[in-house]
Amino acid sequence: xxxxxxxxxxxxxxxxxxxxxMLTGIYGLVxxxxxxxMDAVDVAFTEASVGAGISTLLMLVVISLTQRSxxxxxxxxxxxxxxxMLTGGMLIYGTLDMPYMGAGDAPIHIHIAPRYLNDSMQEVGVxxxxxxxxxxxxxxxTFGELVVIFTAGIGVSALLMKAGHRDDxxxxxxxxxxxxxxxxILRIVSKIMLPFIMLFALYVQFHGDYGPGGGFQAGVIxxxxxxxxxxxxxxxxxxxxxxxxxxxLVAAFGVLLYGSVGLVSLLNxxxxxxYNVLASNPVSxxxxxxxxIELGVGITVASVMITIFFNFAGRQVxxxxxxx
Amino acid sequence: MLMGLFNNWVVVVxxxxxxxxxxxxxxLIKKIVGLTIFQTSVFIFYIxxxxxxxxxxxxxxANVTKYANPLPHVLILTAIVVGIATTALALALTVRIKExxxxxxxxxxxxxxxxxxxxxxxxxxxxxxx
Numbered sequence: 001x002x003x004x005x006x007x008x009x010x011x012x013x014x015x016x017x018x019x020x021x022m023l024t025g026i027y028g029l030v031x032x033x034x035x036x037x038m039d040a041v042d043v044a045f046t047e048a049s050v051g052a053g054i055s056t057l058l059m060l061v062v063i064s065l066t067q068r069s070x071x072x073x074x075x076x077x078x079x080x081x082x083x084x085m086l087t088g089g090m091l092i093y094g095t096l097d098m099p100y101m102g103a104g105d106a107p108i109h110i111h112i113a114p115r116y117l118n119d120s121m122q123e124v125g126v127x128x129x130x131x132x133x134x135x136x137x138x139x140x141x142t143f144g145e146l147v148v149i150f151t152a153g154i155g156v157s158a159l160l161m162k163a164g165h166r167d168d169x170x171x172x173x174x175x176x177x178x179x180x181x182x183x184x185i186l187r188i189v190s191k192i193m194l195p196f197i198m199l200f201a202l203y204v205q206f207h208g209d210y211g212p213g214g215g216f217q218a219g220v221i222x223x224x225x226x227x228x229x230x231x232x233x234x235x236x237x238x239x240x241x242x243x244x245x246x247x248x249l250v251a252a253f254g255v256l257l258y259g260s261v262g263l264v265s266l267l268n269x270x271x272x273x274x275y276n277v278l279a280s281n282p283v284s285x286x287x288x289x290x291x292x293i294e295l296g297v298g299i300t301v302a303s304v305m306i307t308i309f310f311n312f313a314g315r316q317v318x319x320x321x322x323x324x
Numbered sequence: 325m326l327m328g329l330f331n332n333w334v335v336v337v338x339x340x341x342x343x344x345x346x347x348x349x350x351x352l353i354k355k356i357v358g359l360t361i362f363q364t365s366v367f368i369f370y371i372x373x374x375x376x377x378x379x380x381x382x383x384x385x386a387n388v389t390k391y392a393n394p395l396p397h398v399l400i401l402t403a404i405v406v407g408i409a410t411t412a413l414a415l416a417l418t419v420r421i422k423e424x425x426x427x428x429x430x431x432x433x434x435x436x437x438x439x440x441x442x443x444x445x446x447x448x449x450x451x452x453x454x
Contacts (some may be wrong), residue, residue: 004368007360008341019352024357031364039381039392040371046404047367055360055408061416062353066422070351071429077348084347088340095332102377104390109376111395121384129382129394130401139400145402152409161415211383216405269408301405308412315419 004029015070017063025056041212042130045204049220054305057227061312123284124288126209134214135290139273142293143203143258146300150255153304160311187232188276197225205298209287215294219301226302227309235313244310247303260293338365350430352418356411363407370396390407 007027014020028051035044116133124132125166156271201222208214230238262273270277275289336363345358374397379390382397418428425433 003335003339008338011357011361012341012345012349017351020357024360027361027364032370035371038375039379040374040400041383043367043371043397043400043404046401047364050404050408051360051364055411057359058408058412058415059353062419065419066353066428070349070354071431072397077344080347082342084340084344087343088336090331091336091339095329095336098329098332100329100417101331101372102375104379106373108396109393113395116394117382117384129384129391130397133325133398134401142402145406148406149409152406152413154414156416159413159420176356178377212381214401216401218448219406220408243366264358284363304409304412308409308416311413311416312419 004034017068017070018060019058020070021059021063024059025052028052028055042128042214042217045212045217046220049217049224053224054220054227058308058312061309065312065315123283123287124290126286127210128209128214130212131208131214131290131294135293136275136286139262139289142297143262143273144299146255146258149304150251150300153248153251153307156308156311160315163208190228190232194225194229197228198222201225201298201302205294206291208294209290215297216301218294219298220305221308222298223305226306230309230313235310239310242306244307244314247306247310251300251303251307254296254298254303256296257299258293258296259291261296265289284313332369335365335369335372338362338368352421352428353415353429356414356418359414360407360411363403367400367404370400 001027004027007023007030010028011020011023014023028047032044032048032051035041035047116129116137120126120129120132120137124136126132126136201218204213204221205215205218208218215321226238226242230242261275261278264273265277266272268277273293275286278285278288338371341392342362342365346355350354359403370433374393374394374395376390379392380388382391384391385387410422422428425436427433427436
């Protein structure tokens with residue numbers, strides 16, 4: 001925990017944005033290991049793949065698009081320091097009333113968690129309670145979050161989509177070629193790794209009922225595989241695997257898959273997203289519903305992440321052409 | 325005895341560092357990093373609330389009766405992924421700002437804005453004169 005504070009202070013102090021971003025990645029990894037200590041394996045999984053992986057990558061791309069170092073601050077930010085100290089002081093005063101960490105009788109553990117822990121086995125039949133809550137009890141919520149992610153993907157596309165991208169394709173190809181003549185070892189090793197990363201993503205996707213994992217993590221890992229490929233073999237060859245329009249369509253398909261599970265259960269006489277009616281046996285209906293919903297989540301998350309990366313990286317190429 | 329609150333204090337400190345970066349630094353990417361730190365501190369807060377002494381991860385097993393609270397885990401799990409999506413949106417905005425102003429420092433953006441505004445005012449007053 002103290003390590004986190006040290007890293008955060010160092011992030012504040014440093015002016016080199018590249019180092020800042022790298023430290024942010026380490027920060028994500030350290031907090032992921034903290035989550036493991038706190039028994040939150042699913043969360044740790046997500047934080048490790050998102051905080052240490054994708055977000056670092058996106059920030060690096062943006063730095064390469066903008067600038068590397070931060071201008072020194074000209075004034076002494078005493079006002080900001082004062083505000084921060086005041087707020088922090090009040091918050092710490094507030095924590096004095098909080099229940100101690102790990103106390104089993106804290107209000108949070110009394111209200112609804114026992115029901116999830118005791119009854120989810122009979123009602124949902126999934127060993128991983130986090131998956132049960134995510135995909136069944138709180139499936140409305142998850143649907144909303146999926147739509148938020150989808151909307152963010154659309155927003156990034158709308159902001160960064162370039163209009164006439166047909167004519168600079170050839171030049172982009174030449175840049176890519178010169179780039180991946182180098183780094184032979186990196187290329188071969190990652191070529192060997194790629195199938196395993198994808199296999200692991202599928203494992204995480206379909207094993208989410210029994211162990212840590214699920215659609216969100218699997219989507220991010222799968223996207224990481226594609227992004228790795230794009231980084232090493234150039235954007236053009238990655239576009240040949242999945243082009244941008246396809247990945248956008250696939251993202252929409254994931255959201256629709258999720259929503260249509262809800263509609264099917266509605267048509268079968270249940271409530272929206274009530275999986276009990278999907279099969280003759282309520283528990284197997286739940287299994288079916290969770291399977292499809294996690295699939296929808298995984299597809300959408302993966303393709304939105306890929307779309308976002310393509311948009312950022314595609315922005316880079318024409319700028320470089322302009323410079324040269 | 326007060327060590328039970330140690331996590332909360334670390335959360336407060338991290339949150340304040342994040343807030344300080346957002347307020348005091350002019351660089352837009354640095355501001356986004358600050359927001360990320362702020363965000364992660366909230367995650368840590370939720371996850372430390374969910375911890376139960378002597379419990380294990382909320383994956384049902386035989387012979388285990390104590391589990392961590394699964395609900396905060398679910399909330400934070402989705403929040404992390406939504407967080408990266410919104411961060412990506414913020415970064416996209418930064419890229420566009422860089423293209424429009426050729427700078428991502430708050431000061432120089434504001435300077436350019438005021439300069440433009442004053443030029444526009446001048447033009448307006450001139451056209452009124454004619």
